[in-house]
Amino acid sequence: MSYMLFRNNAYQRDAKGMVLALTGEGGIILDQTIFYPTSGGQPGDSGRLEWDGGAIEIATTVKGDGADIILVPAEPAPLPPVGTEVSQELDWERRHRHxxxxxxxxLLSVVIPLPVTGGSIGADKGRLDFDMPEAPEDKDALTETLNKIIGRDLSITEEWITDEELDANPGLVKTMSVQPPRGSGRIRLVRIGTESETVDLQPCGGTHVARTSEIGRVRIGKVEKKGKQNRRVYLHLE
Incomplete structure (x- = not known):
């Protein structure tokens, strides 16, 4: 079981860890990690591990069985033996852009208040798929609204609710294609804004900036038709 340091502090760039196991495919499982695993449309983190007598580049990070998080080396190389203490270093620039x-x-799901059918995150752009019969009439107006919200410098915080509380508030779930993970007894919510002035509140396990101003200016790009009722909307960092 890998303790998720990124859950407590998304800004932590380095940490120690101990090798718990090595997978048959050459992956590395640590007792605790700052590396976020691919999930919810967000790519797995990359970076570097160093230990006494060795080092290895990490290309990506994925989920294993249960709560295991597997660090995937960029290329075949000698691995740190089980029990070795390693130093973890995140590719911070890439993570921060994610x-x-x-x-x-x-926030895009706020300015386009329609059910979300899918999504993907990259270092320069991302996209959401919406249950949207017709394409937006004015992308420039949506972009301006989005940037005004970003410019308000709203705080982003997290809180936790039980499975039962989520069942009682089904409107919190915007994504039709991916349901929040259940079974642990509690679900993480990400809030943009304050409790008295909330702009967005939804279940999410990903990493986020601390304030909206940190996003910087964005631009809504092309809108693609992906089925009778589905539109894919791209968002770019500027």
């Missing part, structure tokens, strides 16, 4: 895009996509 955080900016991810938070901006939450």
């Amino acid at each position: 955080m900016r895009v991810h938070t901006a996509l939450h």
Whole structure:
């Protein structure tokens, strides 16, 4: 079981860890990690591990069985033995751009208040798929509204609710294609704004910036038709 340091502090760029196991495919499982695993449309983190006598580049991070998080090396190389203490270093610039895009996509679901059918996050852009029969008439107006919200410098915080509380508030779930993970007894909510002035509140396990101003200016790009009722809307960092 890998303890998720990124859940407590998305801004932590380095940390120690101990090798718990090595997978048959050459992956590395640590007792605790700052590396976010691919999930919810957000790519797995990359970076570097160092230990006494060795080092290895990490290309991506994925989920394993249960709560295991697997660090995937960029290329075949000698691995740190089980029990070795390693130093973790995140590719911070890439992660931070993921955080900016991810938070901006939450706001995109605010300015386009329609059910979300899918999504994806990259370092320069992201996209959401909406249950949207017709394309937006004025992308420039949507972009301006989105940037006005970003410019308000709203705080982004997290809180936790039970499965039962989520069942009692089904409107919190905007994404039709991916349901919040259940089974642990509690679900993480990400709030943009304050409790008295909330702009967005939805279940999410990803990493986010601390304030909307950190996103920077964004632009809504092309809108693609992906089925009778589905439109894919791209968002770019500027």
